Amino acid sequence: xxxxxxxxxxxxxxxxxxxxxxxxxxxxxxxxxxxxxxxxxxxxxxxxxxxxxxxxxxxxxxxxxxxxxxxxxxxxxxxxxxxxxxxxxxxxxxxxxxxxxxxxxxxxxxxxxxxxxxxxxxxxxxxxxxxxxxxxxxxxxxxxxxxxxxxxxxxxxxxxxxxxxxxxxxxxxxxxxxxxxxxxxxxxxxxxxxxxxxxxxxxxxxxxxxxxxxxxxxxxxxxxxxxxxxxxxxxxxxxxxxxxxxxxxxxxxxxxxxxxxxxxxxxxxxxxxxxxxxxxxxxxxxxxxxxxxxxxxxxxxxxxxxxxxxxxxxxxxxxxxxxxxxxxxxxxxxxxxxxxxxxxxxxxxxxxxxxxxxxxxxxxxxxxxxxxxxxxxxxxxxxxxxxxxxxxxxxxxxxxxxxxxxxxxxxxxxxxxxxxxxxxxxxxxxxxxxxxxxxx
Amino acid sequence: xxxxxxxxxxxxxxxxxxxxxxxxxxxxxxxxxxxxxxxxxxxxxxxxxxxxxxxxxxxxxxxxxxxxxxxxxxxxxxxxxxxxxxxxxxxxxxxxxxxxxxxxxxxxxxxxxxxxxxxxxxxxxxxxxxxxxxxxxxxxxxxxxxxxxxxxxxxxxxxxxxxxxxxxxxxxxxxxxxxxxxxxxxxxxxxxxxxxxxxxxxxxxxxxxxxxxxxxxxxxxxx
Numbered sequence: 001x002x003x004x005x006x007x008x009x010x011x012x013x014x015x016x017x018x019x020x021x022x023x024x025x026x027x028x029x030x031x032x033x034x035x036x037x038x039x040x041x042x043x044x045x046x047x048x049x050x051x052x053x054x055x056x057x058x059x060x061x062x063x064x065x066x067x068x069x070x071x072x073x074x075x076x077x078x079x080x081x082x083x084x085x086x087x088x089x090x091x092x093x094x095x096x097x098x099x100x101x102x103x104x105x106x107x108x109x110x111x112x113x114x115x116x117x118x119x120x121x122x123x124x125x126x127x128x129x130x131x132x133x134x135x136x137x138x139x140x141x142x143x144x145x146x147x148x149x150x151x152x153x154x155x156x157x158x159x160x161x162x163x164x165x166x167x168x169x170x171x172x173x174x175x176x177x178x179x180x181x182x183x184x185x186x187x188x189x190x191x192x193x194x195x196x197x198x199x200x201x202x203x204x205x206x207x208x209x210x211x212x213x214x215x216x217x218x219x220x221x222x223x224x225x226x227x228x229x230x231x232x233x234x235x236x237x238x239x240x241x242x243x244x245x246x247x248x249x250x251x252x253x254x255x256x257x258x259x260x261x262x263x264x265x266x267x268x269x270x271x272x273x274x275x276x277x278x279x280x281x282x283x284x285x286x287x288x289x290x291x292x293x294x295x296x297x298x299x300x301x302x303x304x305x306x307x308x309x310x311x312x313x314x315x316x317x318x319x320x321x322x323x324x325x326x327x328x329x330x331x332x333x334x335x336x337x338x339x340x341x342x343x344x345x346x347x348x349x350x351x352x353x354x355x356x357x358x359x360x361x362x363x364x365x366x367x368x369x370x371x372x373x374x375x376x377x378x379x380x381x382x383x384x385x386x387x388x389x390x391x392x393x394x395x396x397x398x399x400x401x402x403x404x405x406x407x408x409x410x411x412x413x414x415x416x417x418x419x420x421x422x423x424x425x426x427x428x429x430x431x432x433x434x435x436x437x438x439x440x
Numbered sequence: 441x442x443x444x445x446x447x448x449x450x451x452x453x454x455x456x457x458x459x460x461x462x463x464x465x466x467x468x469x470x471x472x473x474x475x476x477x478x479x480x481x482x483x484x485x486x487x488x489x490x491x492x493x494x495x496x497x498x499x500x501x502x503x504x505x506x507x508x509x510x511x512x513x514x515x516x517x518x519x520x521x522x523x524x525x526x527x528x529x530x531x532x533x534x535x536x537x538x539x540x541x542x543x544x545x546x547x548x549x550x551x552x553x554x555x556x557x558x559x560x561x562x563x564x565x566x567x568x569x570x571x572x573x574x575x576x577x578x579x580x581x582x583x584x585x586x587x588x589x590x591x592x593x594x595x596x597x598x599x600x601x602x603x604x605x606x607x608x609x610x611x612x613x614x615x616x617x618x619x620x621x622x623x624x625x626x627x628x629x630x631x632x633x634x635x636x637x638x639x640x641x642x643x644x645x646x647x648x649x650x651x652x653x654x655x656x657x658x659x660x661x662x663x
Contacts, residue, residue: 007496007651008652009651009652009653009654010490010492010651010652010653010654011490011653011654012492012653012654012655012656014490029492030489030490030491030492031489031490031491031492031493031522031524032491032492032521032542032543034520034521048517048519048520048521048522049517050489077660078659079656079657102543103656104492104493104494104653104656105494105642105650105653105656105658105659105662106543106642106659107542107543107544107642108542108543123542123544125544125546125616125620125639126616126617126618126619126620126639127584127616127617127618128618129618162521162542162543163520163521163542164520164521189572190572190587191572191586191587192586
């Protein structure tokens with residue numbers, strides 16, 4: 001229920017004349033603003049009372065700003081007007097800039113930049129909770145400690161502020177981060193404030209306030225911002241998942257298209273030291289246009305001897321020959337460590353691409369004893385030939401290839417994170433350690 | 441609603457709440473006090489300095505499920521600034537304060553000090569002093585002193601639970617918590633009052649009839 005008619009809209013600004021230089025100036029947040037720095041003479045004015053007083057008199061022109069005070073821009077669907085500007089530093093080093101934004105219905109916000117990006121800050125009305133091991137929690141989100149025991153001073157002031165700004169004034173600072181966000185503490189004996197900053201998209205900021213988009217991070221360039229999300233984190237995880245998916249798919253495919261069928265066996269025997277034996281087995285027919293062929297040999301009774309096997313798969317029509325070689329061997333004995341065996345009585349040979357047709361398998365086998373006590377009599381050899389094969393070596397090669405992109409991106413992500421945390425009070429120890437390693 | 445004539449200028453003075461004894465005349469800024477059927481002229485309030493507050497007398501909204509209307513305001517100043525305390529009249533006839541400082545809002549209601557056992561608040565009520573950072577527990581909430589200052593009443597308008605003469609000086613202490621809850625303690629040498637509440641976003645009050653400000657779009661939450 002409203003009392004009568006809506007009164008005429010209130011003016012947005014309050015005109016003043018600067019008591020130092022006489023210029024007419026405007027108060028953009030009348031009722032809130034306590035300190036105003038005249039844009040014409042840079043004198044610091046006290047606007048806490050209706051009678052505007054001079055705190056510090058200057059007569060120098062104001063600096064030109066990247067965002068001139070009075071500029072309006074839309075961020076997160078709300079119009080903001082830049083009304084105040086601070087240039088700050090850590091005892092003269094690491095300078096950065098802060099713009100105070102105002103909207104009478106939404107209060108104050110901050111735009112903070114050191115040239116590497118823009119952060120949109122909102123003052124918190126509650127203190128963060130402790131989150132274990134140097135971390136803090138705000139709205140259920142964890143923040144890791146990044147800078148500790150910092151000191152921030154004010155080097156240059158322009159525009160209007162809702163507190164008494166003093167050039168040279170110093171506060172203690174600490175910063176905590178999670179990707180895309182920074183939680184900042186500023187405090188002295190009288191006041192403690194927490195601000196939550198959100199890293200703005202460069203394009204969003206360029207469109208809102210007409211500033212240049214910050215340059216993308218490059219290896220070897222200036223380090224990323226403490227709260228800059230790794231541009232590789234997302235793709236590393238996506239590529240990792242894709243690679244895993246590919247590996248599973250390949251494994252299944254290898255099983256489905258691997259395996260053998262139409263297995264046939266034949267047997268003969270070889271006497272070690274007894275010369276070469278030649279056997280022809282056929283016909284063996286293959287029905288697919290192209291197929292792998294698996295030939296297995298098993299010399300069951302082999303002892304301290306080996307059998308060389310030369311295979312020739314001969315196409316009956318074209319006389320095209322596919323040759324392969326295998327060895328079955330078995331050695332055993334006893335020494336101070338006890339009994340030992342070596343070698344395998346079986347041997348598997350794979351031919352990758354054999355065209356369809358009728359074939360004969362020619363096997364030339366010869367056995368040799370190794371020293372004394374080897375097989376003396378004939379050793380039975382079983383040969384089996386089958387259509388198809390499972391190529392595990394190919395599978396492993398494919399897995400490695402699939403992992404390469406993920407590994408490259410993971411490496412880039414690690415390089416970005418190292419650069420990002422290098423400035424941190426936590427990361428610097430790590431960086432020093434790595435530096436030390438390189439020096440050795 | 442009770443309409444009387446201003447004892448100073450004769451203009452209509454409307455009291456919306458029977459519980460509130462004071463109204464600042466809209467026309468001549470006289471503090472008009474009701475004592476029984478009698479009207480007293482308690483002297484003039486100062487004219488409010490211009491500000492760009494989005495709140496005005498007549499703004500309405502909801503807080504914790506209850507509707508409210510803004511019917512009065514006290515503007516306080518201190519050495520480093522000033523702030524508004526808007527008087528909220530709730531649907532059930534009770535009242536609270538919508539504090540507006542540094543672009544942030546908080547809603548508080550008075551908590552009778554009689555039932556408060558917290559040592560820190562008792563100490564303050566008996567005239568003692570505390571330091572920033574000192575804390576005390578009340579109803580399971582830890583209140584930490586964040587801001588201690590002397591405040592002076594600059595001006596007032598509308599209906600009020602007390603007369604707010606310009607120049608009236610009080611001790612004002614703000615307390616914060618880790619949950620957004622707040623407390624505010626005020627005393628003027630004769631009386632001490634404790635207010636408990638929490639920070640709010642203007643939008644969550646679903647405000648209607650906010651003040652129009654030239655060149656600024658009404659926020660979506662008030663449309």
